[in-house]
Amino acid sequence: MAFTAFSSSTAATEPVVRRKSRAALFLLLPGIFYLILFFVTPLISLVITSLQAPDPLVFGRFVNALNWQNYAAVIELYGEQSVRSAGYAALATLFALLIGFPLAYFIGITLRPYPLLQSLALVLVIAPFFISFLLRTLAWKQIFSTEGPVSGILSSLGVLGPGQAITGTAFSVIFGLTYNFIPFMTLPIYATLASLDLRLLEAGNDLYGSPATTFRTVTLPLSTAGVLAGTLLTFIPAAGDYINASREFLGSADTTMIGNVIETNFLVLQNFPAAASLSLLLMAAILVLVALYVKRSGTEDLL
Amino acid sequence: MKGFGRYGIWVFSAMAFVFLLIPIVYTVAFSFNDARRTNIIWRGFTLDNWFGVCDSQNVCAAFGNSVLIGVVATVLATTLGTMIALALVRYRFRFRNATTLLIFLPMATPEVVLGAGLAAQFLQAGVPKGLATIILAHTLFCISFVVVTVRSRVAGLDPALEEAGRDLYGSPQQVFWRITFPMLLPGIVAAALLSFALSFDDFIITNFNRGAEVTFPSYVYTAAARGIPAEANVIASAVFFLAIALVLIAQLTAAARRRQLARAG
Amino acid sequence: MTNHDVPQGGFAEAGADLELVGLTKRFPGFTAVEELDLTIPAGSFFALLGPSGCGKTTTLRLIAGLEEPTAGRILIGGKDVTTTKAYQRPVNTVFQSYALFPHMSILDNVAFGLKRRGIKNAEALAHEALALVELDHVGRRKPTQLSGGQQQRVALARAIVNRPALLLLDEPLGALDLKLRRQMQIELKDIQDEVGLTFLHVTHDQEEAMTMADTVAVMNKGRIEQMGPPQELYELPRTSFVAKFLGQSNLFSGEVTSVSRAAMVIDAAGTKIEVPLARAQRHTGHITVGVRPEKVSLHGAAPEASAGRNVMGPGRITDVSFSGVSTQYEVTVPVFGALTVFAQNTSISSMHRDGDEVWLSWAVDHAFGLADDADSAGSPRFDADFDTSMIAVQSRKNLEAELEGA
Numbered sequence: 023m024a025f026t027a028f029s030s031s032t033a034a035t036e037p038v039v040r041r042k043s044r045a046a047l048f049l050l051l052p053g054i055f056y057l058i059l060f061f062v063t064p065l066i067s068l069v070i071t072s073l074q075a076p077d078p079l080v081f082g083r084f085v086n087a088l089n090w091q092n093y094a095a096v097i098e099l100y101g102e103q104s105v106r107s108a109g110y111a112a113l114a115t116l117f118a119l120l121i122g123f124p125l126a127y128f129i130g131i132t133l134r135p136y137p138l139l140q141s142l143a144l145v146l147v148i149a150p151f152f153i154s155f156l157l158r159t160l161a162w163k164q165i166f167s168t169e170g171p172v173s174g175i176l177s178s179l180g181v182l183g184p185g186q187a188i189t190g191t192a193f194s195v196i197f198g199l200t201y202n203f204i205p206f207m208t209l210p211i212y213a214t215l216a217s218l219d220l221r222l223l224e225a226g227n228d229l230y231g232s233p234a235t236t237f238r239t240v241t242l243p244l245s246t247a248g249v250l251a252g253t254l255l256t257f258i259p260a261a262g263d264y265i266n267a268s269r270e271f272l273g274s275a276d277t278t279m280i281g282n283v284i285e286t287n288f289l290v291l292q293n294f295p296a297a298a299s300l301s302l303l304l305m306a307a308i309l310v311l312v313a314l315y316v317k318r319s320g321t322e323d324l325l
Numbered sequence: 326m327k328g329f330g331r332y333g334i335w336v337f338s339a340m341a342f343v344f345l346l347i348p349i350v351y352t353v354a355f356s357f358n359d360a361r362r363t364n365i366i367w368r369g370f371t372l373d374n375w376f377g378v379c380d381s382q383n384v385c386a387a388f389g390n391s392v393l394i395g396v397v398a399t400v401l402a403t404t405l406g407t408m409i410a411l412a413l414v415r416y417r418f419r420f421r422n423a424t425t426l427l428i429f430l431p432m433a434t435p436e437v438v439l440g441a442g443l444a445a446q447f448l449q450a451g452v453p454k455g456l457a458t459i460i461l462a463h464t465l466f467c468i469s470f471v472v473v474t475v476r477s478r479v480a481g482l483d484p485a486l487e488e489a490g491r492d493l494y495g496s497p498q499q500v501f502w503r504i505t506f507p508m509l510l511p512g513i514v515a516a517a518l519l520s521f522a523l524s525f526d527d528f529i530i531t532n533f534n535r536g537a538e539v540t541f542p543s544y545v546y547t548a549a550a551r552g553i554p555a556e557a558n559v560i561a562s563a564v565f566f567l568a569i570a571l572v573l574i575a576q577l578t579a580a581a582r583r584r585q586l587a588r589a590g
Numbered sequence: 591m592t593n594h595d596v597p598q599g600g601f602a603e604a605g606a607d608l609e610l611v612g613l614t615k616r617f618p619g620f621t622a623v624e625e626l627d628l629t630i631p632a633g634s635f636f637a638l639l640g641p642s643g644c645g646k647t648t649t650l651r652l653i654a655g656l657e658e659p660t661a662g663r664i665l666i667g668g669k670d671v672t673t674t675k676a677y678q679r680p681v682n683t684v685f686q687s688y689a690l691f692p693h694m695s696i697l698d699n700v701a702f703g704l705k706r707r708g709i710k711n712a713e714a715l716a717h718e719a720l721a722l723v724e725l726d727h728v729g730r731r732k733p734t735q736l737s738g739g740q741q742q743r744v745a746l747a748r749a750i751v752n753r754p755a756l757l758l759l760d761e762p763l764g765a766l767d768l769k770l771r772r773q774m775q776i777e778l779k780d781i782q783d784e785v786g787l788t789f790l791h792v793t794h795d796q797e798e799a800m801t802m803a804d805t806v807a808v809m810n811k812g813r814i815e816q817m818g819p820p821q822e823l824y825e826l827p828r829t830s831f832v833a834k835f836l837g838q839s840n841l842f843s844g845e846v847t848s849v850s851r852a853a854m855v856i857d858a859a860g861t862k863i864e865v866p867l868a869r870a871q872r873h874t875g876h877i878t879v880g881v882r883p884e885k886v887s888l889h890g891a892a893p894e895a896s897a898g899r900n901v902m903g904p905g906r907i908t909d910v911s912f913s914g915v916s917t918q919y920e921v922t923v924p925v926f927g928a929l930t931v932f933a934q935n936t937s938i939s940s941m942h943r944d945g946d947e948v949w950l951s952w953a954v955d956h957a958f959g960l961a962d963d964a965d966s967a968g969s970p971r972f973d974a975d976f977d978t979s980m981i982a983v984q985s986r987k988n989l990e991a992e993l994e995g996a
Contacts, residue, residue, distance in 0.1 A: 045412075064443045125337075128337070258433055
């Protein structure tokens, strides 16, 4: 899917003949066992926790039950944050696409005659990953802070009212999300465009397609796989993100996302059932998206 | 606007690259700031932060933890993940679709869910949170990425090479260790590096499962409220430069090798 | 959205003349096409033949508009199209790799050019074109679901449906197996006759060029060495490159010793060879003459000298290769070395055997005289604009060649 951009080799073009052997079990079992122990069981744990009811005897403790009301309560309480999370994530994905697609086109097609420049451009795209995610977000917070240069310029231009801040707004949260996920959007699209046969574009030109038309009728349809992968890779983590929206970074009390809610419930309020049910609802929503993707492309393409 | 089409994309991309680099430049610049408590306003240039990075504050301890966790988790994840990747590509087995889904899901699960889930499980199992739980958590989400990276490398191997090995009297173990493994090594190394990077930079899952332990990202998060010390910027910048240097060296040697092959032809 | 630079309906220049004037294309480090002058009459099937690297594909791309010339002009139907872009030129290409759009159905592929030009009944015309190549029944499939031969025919239909002034074919039959290739050669020629378009076919397969084309141009190192109907090129080559690239030749060099009214005689290492003046490019000095292997007869005993025949021998047969229709003999003659003779297998058993002593003879009228010397054919045509490492590689290659030749 998306990660061929990270590895330096291309996938085989001939179908691989697979053997049937005991060795497969030996190779698979340790890893699969680990995944089951630390991924599947925690999910089951979450389910159990989400159905717990408050212990009638001890305040702050919970006992196992079938308390389905947890889900209803949580949806009612945090409906607004959920919608907001989806909205922020969708906008961030859109902006990341608007920036990431031309960038991927530039690296994968325009720079194809210059392999060294291409490699360097890829390094520049991944470079932000090498600085801690938190520090990147913090840098934007300080650049946008009321003492910073951007605020000053916008105030003098009259765009920003007195006492108005950039940080703590929907704008800054979406800005932060978009920035952090540009590489996630760009790399899968790059991977698809890099293997685009340029002769197809020549054929388009040969058959009376202007550069714009050829892009629309040939390049764009052939990059759908990359765009889809990039969208998934961006939207899913963005929906569950809580760093950008938290008060210490680019958010405020007005921009709480579902991730913040889950974190607060779990670590601060210690309301484990609420946190668990919210997590599962988020997980369910995402699984729906993934299921749509799998339906379109099949499971072989996932990895 | 005739030339716009051709040059427009160069201009746009240049601006995009600059945009991507702004926080990096900011972070590196402020590592040289003569800050006192809070590293928010530029006071003056100094190298003190770089030289005395481990003096005060507990940055270095946090950094050390992160490195330790990263190394252990990487070793575990790379081993388990490589084995899975080999099995996926080379062998037929039942429940292939289910296995693929199981490997893919951790990548698609939001970190809050993974973090909360693991924390809930540790809670239920009565396991105290600490370094061990962090390592277990990191290994989990790294396995999937290792599988993806190594798998594409395995799929790209020419089966004729191993067949030649068997034809020349190599036993299965010899063929694997002398032919397959060395050819897979670049992919495995890439997967290990990716895994380490993911572990080192992880905050959300760590936060749910660390108890009282401090990793570098959790240090930064906690310090964010009152102001991050410049030493944290120093460490982050140092890691950045090291990583960039490694990547650039790898790219340049690959390019040089390509040019060498082209000339010899 | 339609492309308004291209007229709807037919092209005014349909089946038009193509003219190249002084066409030159330089890449950093070498020159691909040098001062090319060429006129292809409307409605003809023209083949551009040459070894790989001779510049024929570059010429094709220049005509299609996929490359820009360094110098020179391209005229289609008298109109200068040198500065127009590929999507504005009334030229279509059948690509070597077919370049069918994988995300579109076959029908959409064929209709693509028509839709870009805003032609109203594009789909109906596309069906017609597919029917022409007998693939109308696969219109809904995707390119990956067709065989190589079928893809090739779709690529052809996609180009032809636009009735361009000029149809360019870039080694389109290269990926097909022998039987399919032969079939497609005939089909292509038939279609060209039927549709009446000007075809420019680029290939390195000389048999293909000779079978299909009305006119063949042999290209070497960026220039056209000789151009004309296939038979003329084959029977009367003008340069040693054409003599050796198109079919095989036996070449002899010598001084002209006498010239009569209709013929001249050269002395090639003691043997006298007569060549008609009309079939020789040069009549004085040191020249190279030749004869095609199938024109040479083998004799078990020294034949009587007769007017109108050249005789050579004795020589010894050093190799016999049976190839179905004919047998190829290699005859080693003192001084001249190995000569090639093709004898048609009119009987079932081989006529001569390895080691037999034989004499060769051929009609004087079958000999031809070349414009250049076989020896000088290896000298470089262009100044070497290589960088130092390339010079080193070149010198090493020259040295090795020298050592091998010694």
